[in-house]
Amino acid sequence: MQLYMLALNPTDSVTEGFLPAARRLGLDITVLTDQPDTHRERYRAIHPAPELLGCDVRDPHAVISAISAHRPPGAVFSNSDHLQTPAALAADYFGLPGKDWRAALRTKDKALTRRHLDTSEGVRSVELAADADPGRLAALDLPYPCVVKPREGVASEDVIQVRDAAELVARCREIRARRPGAALVAEEYLPGELHTLETLGDGERLHVLGGFRTTLSPLPYFIEERMAYVPAHPAGLVTEILDRLATLGVGFGACHTEFVVHEGRARIIEVNYRAIGDQCDLLLADLLGLPLFELILRTHLGEPLPADLGARTDGAARLDYPLARRAGTLTAAPGATDLTVDGVRLTYRPTRAVGERHDLHHTNRDFLGILRSVGRDQATVDRVAEGFLAERSWEITA
Incomplete structure (x- = not known):
């Protein structure tokens, strides 16, 4: 079966998650992108590499034209925030399973989100x-x-x-x-603790995969510095968020929702109608023991989700994002590392190469690396992760 995957720049979610999952499902993969040379370079070590087609993927007409001139589609999918609406419209055009394009647009456009949630959120x-x-x-x-x-x-x-x-x-x-x-x-401005809720649905059944408690950089910016896994938010808060997702029309495929909790009340910051990124999705698949990326793709192939995903419930995890605090050249940094300490599996991946010079962006483009830590209890995970970070240094020269 032919899968068309829409993408802008290459991401870990696609390279390490969805492409291997699509191969395990036996799908023929074509990546539609406006950056084919960048993807070609990223996939040099992948065998077989996916087929690449250049396309203005932000334009639904261009996407539909490119697909119709190529092989008949079995599924059209994207994990890009920017491409949910084009992917949904293309899937609908070809009569394939997919997200409601109205819901995709409603969640992408933050003004539309606020207007649609006006009575329930009051923001x-x-x-x-x-x-x-x-x-x-x-x-x-x-x-x-x-x-x-x-x-x-x-x-x-x-x-x-x-x-x-x-x-x-x-x-x-x-x-x-x-x-x-x-x-x-x-x-x-919505004060309170920042959390996420991760969901996976097939249009009929919606599974909650837990969420994360997010630690942010000091104001006035909002950069994620740490994500600690939360197996289950309080039931009342989850019900509130799920009701608002239903109001937005969300319920197909993966969704990553950010919300704050203040004085017992939950209010949505934004809804990202795709899987959580920055390697949180890779951590979720490992922590829960789920073929998460295959499950997401299966919904777009029209397959119903099982009533019980069989997710593990005995784990603890967090992600840490060492940040550049100033502009300059990265002159020293740890390399990629995989090790186990006191039962905690640590996976560290650099996101910036030594010798690269960057401005300060006040976004996740300031990440110097990503540390994934997975174990059995949160106290041990926290101790081991903090020890790993304390023993290493990242040096930036102006």
Whole structure:
């Protein structure tokens, strides 16, 4: 069966997760991408490498045309935030299983998300259209501090807390300088503990895979520094989040939802209608003992999920993301490492090569590496992970 996978830049989720899963399922794989040379370089060590077709994957018309001129599709899939709507529209065009394109658009567009959840969430939010002057925001009755973000952004890119109207306008102008014509959203800052909920559905049955408790960098930025696995959030909070996902139309394939808990109330930050990234999905598959990537692909092949996934429930885990704290050249850093300490499996992978120079982005592009730690109890996992990080150093020279 022919699988078309839509992608922008290469990611660990695709390279280490979905491509091997598709091969295990016996699928013929074609990657549609606007960056074929970058993918070709990333897949040099993969045998057999997937077929690559250049395509403007953000454009549903271009995707449909490319597929129709090639082999008949059996499934159309993407794990990219930006490509859920094109993938859903293409799947629908060819009569294949997939996400409702309305739900995909509703979750990708943060202004649409807020408007759709208005009665249940009560988050004050305004949209600054792509052609609107940021100065108009100064006259609006927004609560401060508030948060400004691109309407269709990802990975905390240009997500900033601001303290007053003057700073809001200034930050919007800075973002516009980096992203000409970008539509922006300014919304009430939601205090509280940041959590995620990971779900997998087939359109009829929805499984909760647990979630993570997220530790962020100091404000005004929102960079993930640590993710600790939470097997089960309080039932009432989970019900609240699932009700809001149902309101958005979410229920097919993987979904990664971020929410805060404050004074016993849960409120959604954003809904990413795809599997969690930054190697959290690789950790989940290992921790739960599930063929997670195969299960996700099977939903797009039209197969129902079992009533019981058979996930393990006796594990503990966390991920750590050593960050660059300043711009400069990485002059020393640990290499890739796999080891077991006191029963905790440690997997460290660099995300930046020694000798590379980078600016400071205040996003996950500042990650220097990713440490995955999986064991049986959280106290031991925490001790071993913190020991690993303390014994290693990352040096940046201006």
